[in-house]
Amino acid sequence: MTETLLEVxxxxxxxxxxxGVLLSxxxxxxxxxxxxxxxxxxxxxxxxxxxxxxGKTTTAKIVLNLETPTAGRVLLEGEPVHEMQGxxxxxxxxxxxxVFQDPWSxxxxxxxxxxxxxxxxxxxxxxxxxxxxxRVRELLVHVGLREEQAGHYPxxxxxxxxxxxxxxxxxxxxPKLIVLDEPVSALDVxxxxxxxxxLKDIQKRDNVAYLLIAHDLATVRYMxxxxxxxxxxxxxxxxxxxxxxxNIQHPYTKALFAAVLPHHPDDxxxxxxxxxxxxxxxxxxxxxxxxxxxxxxxxxxxxxxPALRETRNGHWVACHLA
Amino acid sequence: xxxxLVLDVRDLHTHLFxxxxxxxxxxxxxxxxxxxxxxxxxxxxxxGKSMTALSxxxxxxxxSARTVNGQVLLEGEDLLTKSxxxxxxxxxxxxxxxLQDPQTSLNPVFTIGNQLMEVLDRNGGVDGESLDTQxxxxxxxxxxxxxxxxxxxxxxxLSGGMKQRVVGTIAMNRAPSVLIADEPTTALDPTIxxxxxxxxxxxxxxSNMAMLFITHxxxxxxxxxxxxxxxxxxRIVETGPVREIFDRPAHPYTSALIASVPKIDDDTDRxxxxxxxxxxxxxxxxxxxxxxxxxxxxxxxxxAYPDRLTVGPDHTVECWKATAA
Numbered sequence: 001m002t003e004t005l006l007e008v009x010x011x012x013x014x015x016x017x018x019x020g021v022l023l024s025x026x027x028x029x030x031x032x033x034x035x036x037x038x039x040x041x042x043x044x045x046x047x048x049x050x051x052x053x054x055g056k057t058t059t060a061k062i063v064l065n066l067e068t069p070t071a072g073r074v075l076l077e078g079e080p081v082h083e084m085q086g087x088x089x090x091x092x093x094x095x096x097x098x099v100f101q102d103p104w105s106x107x108x109x110x111x112x113x114x115x116x117x118x119x120x121x122x123x124x125x126x127x128x129x130x131x132x133x134x135r136v137r138e139l140l141v142h143v144g145l146r147e148e149q150a151g152h153y154p155x156x157x158x159x160x161x162x163x164x165x166x167x168x169x170x171x172x173x174x175p176k177l178i179v180l181d182e183p184v185s186a187l188d189v190x191x192x193x194x195x196x197x198x199l200k201d202i203q204k205r206d207n208v209a210y211l212l213i214a215h216d217l218a219t220v221r222y223m224x225x226x227x228x229x230x231x232x233x234x235x236x237x238x239x240x241x242x243x244x245x246x247n248i249q250h251p252y253t254k255a256l257f258a259a260v261l262p263h264h265p266d267d268x269x270x271x272x273x274x275x276x277x278x279x280x281x282x283x284x285x286x287x288x289x290x291x292x293x294x295x296x297x298x299x300x301x302x303x304x305x306p307a308l309r310e311t312r313n314g315h316w317v318a319c320h321l322a
Numbered sequence: 323x324x325x326x327l328v329l330d331v332r333d334l335h336t337h338l339f340x341x342x343x344x345x346x347x348x349x350x351x352x353x354x355x356x357x358x359x360x361x362x363x364x365x366x367x368x369x370g371k372s373m374t375a376l377s378x379x380x381x382x383x384x385x386s387a388r389t390v391n392g393q394v395l396l397e398g399e400d401l402l403t404k405s406x407x408x409x410x411x412x413x414x415x416x417x418x419x420x421l422q423d424p425q426t427s428l429n430p431v432f433t434i435g436n437q438l439m440e441v442l443d444r445n446g447g448v449d450g451e452s453l454d455t456q457x458x459x460x461x462x463x464x465x466x467x468x469x470x471x472x473x474x475x476x477x478x479x480l481s482g483g484m485k486q487r488v489v490g491t492i493a494m495n496r497a498p499s500v501l502i503a504d505e506p507t508t509a510l511d512p513t514i515x516x517x518x519x520x521x522x523x524x525x526x527x528x529s530n531m532a533m534l535f536i537t538h539x540x541x542x543x544x545x546x547x548x549x550x551x552x553x554x555x556x557r558i559v560e561t562g563p564v565r566e567i568f569d570r571p572a573h574p575y576t577s578a579l580i581a582s583v584p585k586i587d588d589d590t591d592r593x594x595x596x597x598x599x600x601x602x603x604x605x606x607x608x609x610x611x612x613x614x615x616x617x618x619x620x621x622x623x624x625x626a627y628p629d630r631l632t633v634g635p636d637h638t639v640e641c642w643k644a645t646a647a
Contacts, residue, residue: 051511052482158599159367188366189538193582193595200592215512222584222593245586259512260586261541265564268545274513276467277481 005176005209006040006063011072013058017282030281032058034233035072040226042176043207047224047241049214049256053281054230056213060179063211064098065089076177094124094173101182103162107154113140113165114150120173139168144198160191164198171202181213196222217256221245229253232281232289235308239315249311249322251294288320296321326357328499328532329378329417334392336370336377345603347373347387349556355500358530360523362543362564364579365553366600371536374553375502378534379419380409397499414441418498422505424485427492428477434461434488435473441492464491464521483514490522497529504536519545540580544568549636552576555601555611562637572639575612610642618643 014029033055040046048056061067063074065081074081076092084092097120100106107116118136126132137147143164154162163183170178183199184192200223203210214220220227220241227244229237229252237250248254255274262268274293279285288306291297300320308318336348348370355361365371376382377389380401394401396417401409421427429437438457442448448456454473461469464487477485486506493501503522507515523546526533535546543550543564551561552573560573571577581594598615607613613623620642628642637647 051513160599188600189540189579190366190582190596191599193584193593194597196584197593197595217512218584218586221586222590255513257586259516261539262544263541263580263583263585264568265544275517277483277514278511 003042004039005042005077006211007073007075007078008036008038008059008063009073009075011036011059011062011074012070013055013062013067014070028282031233031284032281033062033069036228036230036233036235037072038226038228038235038238040177040209040211042209043203044226045203045210045212045224047212047214047220047227048230049217049220049227050230051215051256051278053232053278055233056230057181059230060098060181060211060213063177064096064179065092090124094120095176096179097170097173097175097177098179098181099163099166099170099183101186103159103166103186106166107162109154111153112150113152113154113157116154116165117150117169117172120169124173126173135172136168139171142171142202143168144194158191160187160195163187163195167198167202171206171208174206175208177209177211179211179213182215183212184219185214185216199223216260218260229256232278232284234289234318235316236290236318237316238308243312243315247315249315249317250290250319251296251321252290255293288318327354328357328397329355329534330393330395331374331378332393332395334374334377334389334394336373336382336387336389338373338387340386343604346556346606347603348377348389350392351551351553351556351558353551353558353561355532355534357499357532358527359549360526360533360535360547362547362550363534363536363553364538364540364543364550366538368555368600368603369553370556371553372504375419375504375534375536378502379413379417380404380406381413381419414444414493414498415496416498417500417502418493418496419502419504420486420489420493420506422508424482424489424509425477427489428485430477432476433473434475434477434480438473438488438492441495460491460495461488463494463525464488481514483510483518486510486518487521490518490525494525494529494531498531500532500534501526502534502536505538507542508537508539522546540568540583552579555603555606557611557640559612559641560637560639562634566634566637570634570637572633572637572644573612573641574616574618574643610640 011033012035013033014031016026017028017030018024018026050056062069068082114136117139118132121132136150140147140149145164184195187195212223224241227241228235231252237253248257276293279292285292287303288301291301306318306320308316311317311322332352334348334351338345338347363371378394389402435457438460439453442456443453457473458469461472466472466484466487507518547564550564550567551558554575560576578596584593596615601607601611609624609626610628613619622642628640630638630640631644631646632638633644634647
């Protein structure tokens with residue numbers, strides 16, 4: 001494997017849940033992220049999958065340094081991200097970029113697309129005005145838009161084109177890592193495939209790593225080299241994508257897999273493997289968080305939290321029964 | 323009402339009258355629904371599928387949209403010629419609708435119980451106790467956990483999946499002949515989406531209701547529908563039985579949509595992608611509306627819009643390159 005770019009060690013983010021304004025009491029801690037570790041190599045893609053409330057977006061925010069962790073560390077090229085200051089922090093901000101789900105709210109409507117894309121370069125005093133203008137045009141072409149569109153405003157673009165603009169602006173500062181938070185789920189079906197292909201092409205060319213946040217296993221299957229499945233703040237399964245799809249071990253991953261919609265009527269099986277909904281993160285179930293919905297739950301699962309252990313080469317599962 | 327025909331939509335035209343011009347959101351579409359049948363209306367944003375639903379319900383925004391032509395025959399009666407008062411008796415009883423976002427369908431300041439009872443007691447005169455039991459019954463029908471507790475809760479205290487179940491039970495309460503579901507699971511998590519789809523299918527089968535299922539997702543179609551109508555830029559470009567459409571799509575747009583969905587058990591390194599974007603509704607191409615994106619485009623495609631052609635049993639397509647059965 002190539003060099004490690006991003007390393008996350010025993011990361012925790014707990015939000016206090018309090019009542020009252022004066023003399024407020026902390027009633028509980030919402031453990032949005034509760035002790036997760038993973039690493040990502042340069043030029044590779046790690047997909048983090050899970051449903052609402054599993055902590056995937058909190059993880060992304062911590063990696064982007066938009067939140068500070070309660071405990072644990074995030075290392076970018078060996079350097080702890082949350083201890084960076086001054087010049088190091090600035091360099092971090094250009095090495096790590098993001099593309100968010102909603103291209104309607106992520107672009108400033110008052111700026112031309114050219115300025116939006118060039119902003120990061122201007123801030124970093126990357127080059128002269130002409131150099132920056134050249135770079136912007138080059139980026140527009142890279143993401144499949146036209147050079148002259150630099151002068152247009154975001155409202156003149158469709159959703160798919162806006163997402164291309166967001167990607168171009170993320171790429172402007174030559175990042176090593178781009179956090180993709182549900183980058184295609186707001187797009188139309190025919191545009192999604194274009195965007196996913198584009199992301200893969202750019203990765204191949206620029207050797208940029210992606211941390212891909214998604215709720216849909218099929219998207220991750222297509223994009224990611226490794227997959228981490230999260231449930232209520234913890235990683236329940238982690239493996240190279242091919243191993244995971246070929247040999248799913250955690251019942252929750254199986255449920256996500258079964259929930260992938262069929263691509264032919266003959267493949268539509270009627271049985272839902274899990275019932276019920278994700279429990280409140282304020283009061284997560286004891287032991288294995290998934291035991292309340294798990295069809296195989298045993299006594300041990302109710303009492304003891306399963307550790308994430310390696311069941312075969314590179315395939316990690318947190319389940320007593322695996 | 324032969325062979326259980328419940329809904330028959332004929333040559334429906336709905337236009338939007340905007341400052342920038344007239345948008346032919348629905349431009350002459352026809353389809354029918356039989357009792358117990360689920361028809362999937364598939365297309366991307368802006369293709370006119372939601373406008374079709376609102377036209378059937380007569381719930382178009384008054385200032386800007388109007389159905390200018392066509393017939394919507396519900397059990398033989400044209401809904402488009404009914405008075406607003408008569409229409410109110412039809413909505414919710416004979417034709418009902420579930421929207422994408424349950425948050426906007428429920429009133430945030432009333433309890434779930436309140437909102438259910440309002441529907442159950444639309445004509446008044448039902449006593450409180452039996453209303454209570456009926457409301458509980460309604461929640462049990464859609465398998466909501468702890469229904470007694472839910473009656474006293476407000477919408478914000480329920481999860482998205484549960485809210486959508488409440489909306490569903492309200493929509494199906496009067497056993498309507500036709501249920502329109504407009505992307506009801508798009509906002510739900512995958513495992514919750516699967517539960518909801520299974521529930522809808524089960525209730526639909528049990529009551530033998532006809533359903534118009536609006537979606538952009540062919541996976542949902544594969545799971546839910548008996549027949550499919552594919553919409554593009556205001557037209558139904560292809561319609562047919564679901565297996566026929568998946569196995570022998572006749573319109574290049576249909577085959578491209580099916581092919582562009584990532585498959586979980588497939589090793590492809592590259593997805594099939596349709597080039598370009600749907601046309602701007604103010605300036606539709608003169609001929610076939612898909613021509614600018616179509617890999618098989620020919621001269622005649624740009625010159626004139628293709629006629630509808632029957633290519634198989636109950637299978638029609640609007641494409642110059644299709645060959646008749």
